[in-house]
Amino acid sequence: METADLLERCYPGRRAELKRDIFRKALGLFNEQGIEATTIEMIRAECDTSVGAIYHHFGNKEGLVAALFFTALDDQARLRDSYLADAHTAQAGVHALVHSYVDWVDSQPEWARFQYHARFAVTKGPFKDELASRNKTRNKQLLEWLGAQGNELGCFPAELIPSLIVGQADSYCRAWLSGRVKGSPKAYRDMLAEAAWRSLCTTETQ
């Protein structure tokens, strides 16, 4: 359901029907079998189409992986921005970041799982520069936003702060998506947000 919405929004229209279907089926296969273990032939068979069509839309296997990856990244960013728009203190910002992270993973587990597993491939491949620049601007915006709230996070190195905020949530989401733990991260969203905030408060009482 959400998957359908996500794809419909990013690649709308009747003429993109096959493209969306390739996205959907490839996502499933990559997650079930692993990225290198799924062959173009498997995707072709699943979509009942031709290899030519797949290469027409995505160039090659790596391009398909990258397209899936950036689609997920964009959707995640959309939710984060919407949460941040309502936050007006540093604490509210930290909560918004953790909550948006957790909620997105909970609502799009398939995309999240893929995102984790494909990051390395994209980091090495021809889209590494795009990924790097996106990461850089995102982190910069984040730190500027936090600074603008007039808070007191100055005692931490800037490059450490993003990890302090989302590290724990990220770790738990990974564990959940790989089946090592059972409880949905959404069930712990407040605990995770408060833990992150506590870890940042060196002096004042939470």
Add this chain to the structure above:
Amino acid sequence: METADLLERCYPGRRAELKRDIFRKALGLFNEQGIEATTIEMIRAECDTSVGAIYHHFGNKEGLVAALFFTALDDQARLRDSYLADAHTAQAGVHALVHSYVDWVDSQPEWARFQYHARFAVTKGPFKDELASRNKTRNKQLLEWLGAQGNELGCFPAELIPSLIVGQADSYCRAWLSGRVKGSPKAYRDMLAEAAWRSLCTTETQ
């Protein structure tokens, strides 16, 4: 240097020379080119050996990846156990966990980088059961150890605790290994350990 020691310890003797060399060169190639982008032929050329030798030692490409992965896992566990042996309070335990994690990544960056990237492949492949059982027993031991220190972490769900302890360090180590941040995690080891401990303390003053 440390790499040589690690390999010499795990696979000692003159007759394992080629095996160690394959390990070393494959590790480098996997990290530089990515796992699927490095071919058996590249590894063969780098080691100046034959494909037969590689398949003789590791079965197939997946087996080589898994062997590298578990070697890294074992080495990491060895350091963790040595740190934990000296800790006798819950707080000291949390510090030991964060410190051992950070110090290992700092001392074996190549192995750590590979470990991050190969986890998914191993999770899907024929060694998934071994990995799963290792994870399970490790977490169980950890929680039992913490419980035995007579602490007060009962307010958190058990499955959440490991992420709360090492999540932030893990996140920063990933960022460092992929070049997104510059400062070695070792420089922040105390900050990370204290942040983790703070995040766990709901009532008492740090």
Add this chain to the structure above:
DNA sequence: GACGGTTGCAGAATAATATTCTTTAACAGA
């Protein structure tokens, strides 16, 4: 509503890569 150009798709042909298999040499113990 024909027409030129563009995009979407098919599938055989090809290239790159992983894996197997057979053979030979080196070694370790009796």
Add this chain to the structure above:
DNA sequence: TCTGTTAAAGAATATTATTCTGCAACCGTC
């Protein structure tokens, strides 16, 4: 020395990714 076991080589094969050529659907324009 003999014997079984392990190490290594490399040609042969199987699998998989990618290319390329041709055809059909579509889209704006006259």
